[in-house]
Amino acid sequence: MLVFLRTYAQNFLNSRLMDERRSLPPAMISDFADAGLLGLQIPQALGGQSLSHTDTNRVFTQLGAIDANLAIFCAVHNTLGIAPILLSATEDVKGQVLPRLAAGQALTTSAISEPAVGSHVRGMTTSAIRHADGSYTINGAKKWISLGGDARYVNVFAGLRDERGRHLGITGFLVDSRTPGFGIGAEMLTLGLRAVPQYDLTFNNLRVPPAALLGLEGDGLATAKAAFMGGRAVLAAMVMGAAMRSLELAQRFTKGRAVATGSLAENGRIREVLAGAGAAVQAVETLTSHIASGRDDGRDVPDAWYFCAKILGCELGWNAIDTALQVLGARGFLDTNTVGQHFRDYRLFRIFEGSTEALSVYLGTTLTRHPDSFAKLVRRTHPSAPVLHLIDQVAQIAADRPDEAAARHIHAALVGELACWALLTMLTGEAAHRSAMHAYTASWTEHQLQRRLHRAYGPHRHLPTRAEFDDHVADYAQVIGDIDQRRWPAEEWRPDPLLR
Numbered sequence: 023m024l025v026f027l028r029t030y031a032q033n034f035l036n037s038r039l040m041d042e043r044r045s046l047p048p049a050m051i052s053d054f055a056d057a058g059l060l061g062l063q064i065p066q067a068l069g070g071q072s073l074s075h076t077d078t079n080r081v082f083t084q085l086g087a088i089d090a091n092l093a094i095f096c097a098v099h100n101t102l103g104i105a106p107i108l109l110s111a112t113e114d115v116k117g118q119v120l121p122r123l124a125a126g127q128a129l130t131t132s133a134i135s136e137p138a139v140g141s142h143v144r145g146m147t148t149s150a151i152r153h154a155d156g157s158y159t160i161n162g163a164k165k166w167i168s169l170g171g172d173a174r175y176v177n178v179f180a181g182l183r184d185e186r187g188r189h190l191g192i193t194g195f196l197v198d199s200r201t202p203g204f205g206i207g208a209e210m211l212t213l214g215l216r217a218v219p220q221y222d223l224t225f226n227n228l229r230v231p232p233a234a235l236l237g238l239e240g241d242g243l244a245t246a247k248a249a250f251m252g253g254r255a256v257l258a259a260m261v262m263g264a265a266m267r268s269l270e271l272a273q274r275f276t277k278g279r280a281v282a283t284g285s286l287a288e289n290g291r292i293r294e295v296l297a298g299a300g301a302a303v304q305a306v307e308t309l310t311s312h313i314a315s316g317r318d319d320g321r322d323v324p325d326a327w328y329f330c331a332k333i334l335g336c337e338l339g340w341n342a343i344d345t346a347l348q349v350l351g352a353r354g355f356l357d358t359n360t361v362g363q364h365f366r367d368y369r370l371f372r373i374f375e376g377s378t379e380a381l382s383v384y385l386g387t388t389l390t391r392h393p394d395s396f397a398k399l400v401r402r403t404h405p406s407a408p409v410l411h412l413i414d415q416v417a418q419i420a421a422d423r424p425d426e427a428a429a430r431h432i433h434a435a436l437v438g439e440l441a442c443w444a445l446l447t448m449l450t451g452e453a454a455h456r457s458a459m460h461a462y463t464a465s466w467t468e469h470q471l472q473r474r475l476h477r478a479y480g481p482h483r484h485l486p487t488r489a490e491f492d493d494h495v496a497d498y499a500q501v502i503g504d505i506d507q508r509r510w511p512a513e514e515w516r517p518d519p520l521l522r
């Protein structure tokens with residue numbers, strides 16, 4: 023598959039055109055299906071590739087290096103779409119649907135986000151009612167659904183009530199998009215990832231059979247969590263591929279570029295900046311490998327590792343791309359340059375499938391409430407004495423929970439972030455003996471943790487009150503006005519009433 027992807031990218035792909043046209047080339051889907059890319063973890067008996075988690079990551083790192091659109095297309099289908107079916111659909115449904123998905127005869131995705139709720143999944147308002155015959159009727163609206171207008175099968179998550187109106191909890195349903203009542207709304211004109219469209223979806227008295235149920239009634243969030251946690255590590259694997267490609271190009275550029283101090287490749291500051299980005303990429307690689315091999319070996323991988331992969335993987339990966347862009351100077355800012363497109367496309371990774379802030383606050387809150395869980399994570403590895411000392415400091419900060427709500431949010435985000443750095447420091451420390459670069463990565467990661475601890479212990483700043491800050495921002499209007507450009511219709515797309 024890796025060879026296929028490299029050859030395919032070399033000979034057939036035009037990322038710039040895909041980006042400009044906001045579409046994937048039509049032949050790509052059948053080519054990818056032939057190469058096995060649409061059924062990565064579907065069992066071979068059902069037409070898939072039965073790939074391990076480690077090998078799945080390798081495929082996504084390669085895809086991510088080539089083009090985020092290809093990577094996200096495959097990730098939406100394989101992780102958002104197929105994973106919940108694989109984990110929670112009935113055997114009959116799996117037998118009917120999975121071979122079609124692996125063969126590229128149909129696409130799939132998941133619909134969770136709504137116009138009024140994104141990160142706060144429990145607040146969703148899409149509803150399902152169970153009827154006496156065991157079927158369900160779904161009503162509501164979803165937003166931002168990748169491939170939502172193209173997928174034949176959509177995993178829809180909705181708040182379920184029984185015949186008597188009792189709330190049974192959020193529940194997952196596998197919906198065939200050809201069912202009456204399934205509506206496809208506008209396509210979002212996103213900043214990046216332009217070739218993978220996102221849509222609004224609506225469900226208007228959409229009736230599904232009992233077999234559409236994914237997992238148990240009321241277990242939708244558990245189903246989604248079991249399926250999507252792995253997807254978070256896959257996102258980190260993708261952005262790592264893009265960061266590697268960006269650093270490959272930046273490193274090459276420095277060798278041929280002269281600046282005031284001589285060769286750019288010899289400049290100490292640039293070497294330091296690039297080595298830091300390389301260390302970040304290696305740290306993320308160590309982390310994603312740790313998660314994937316743990317899963318392949320059947321070990322329980324605690325949630326904190328996945329959060330760490332999503333938070334630090336996506337933050338550090340995107341920062342490494344930004345570093346490469348900066349080192350490339352004006353060439354980095356070219357729209358025709360892979361690095362520029364990666365910079366735009368991978369910005370999303372810090373937002374979707376749980377934004378950095380939402381996940382840090384959640385992780386920090388959990389660890390603060392259950393200090394034992396952090397201690398357990400630490401016990402599973404063998405940190406050196408200096409690293410253990412830093413980890414003790416993180417635990418002390420976690421224990422010092424403020425009472426006031428806003429201060430608690432800040433504290434939780436800090437604890438979540440520190441915990442992620444602590445995990446990364448433990449892991450890279452264990453790998454330090456592997457090579458000179460691994461040793462550098464371990465010391466770089468430890469230094470990042472120390473810097474953050476130093477800041478956390480530093481002087482406490484008082485936030486302006488909400489009213490003070492509201493007034494401050496309201497004053498901007500005196501400097502810059504408050505202008506919305508009038509939107510002229512760029513193209514006419516509505517049916518002409520005289521022609522209907």
Ligand SMILES: Cc1cc2nc3c(=O)[nH]c(=O)nc-3n(C[C@H](O)[C@H](O)[C@H](O)COP(=O)(O)OP(=O)(O)OC[C@H]3O[C@@H](n4cnc5c(N)ncnc54)[C@H](O)[C@@H]3O)c2cc1C
Pocket residue numbers: 098102131132133134135139140141142165166167168169212215220370373374375376377379380383384431
């Ligand atoms: C290109 C694209 C593709 C997508 N594909 C899909 C898809 O296929 N299926 C699907 O269901 N959804 C999809 N989404 C939706 C995506 O998962 C949500 O955008 C994401 O979960 C964030 O939700 P939101 O945008 O509503 O942000 P909000 O929940 O409104 O949050 C806004 C910001 O507030 C901050 N924030 C949020 N919560 C907290 C907190 N607890 N503490 C502190 N700060 C916080 C963060 O900075 C966050 O970025 C997609 C989105 C995009 C842009």
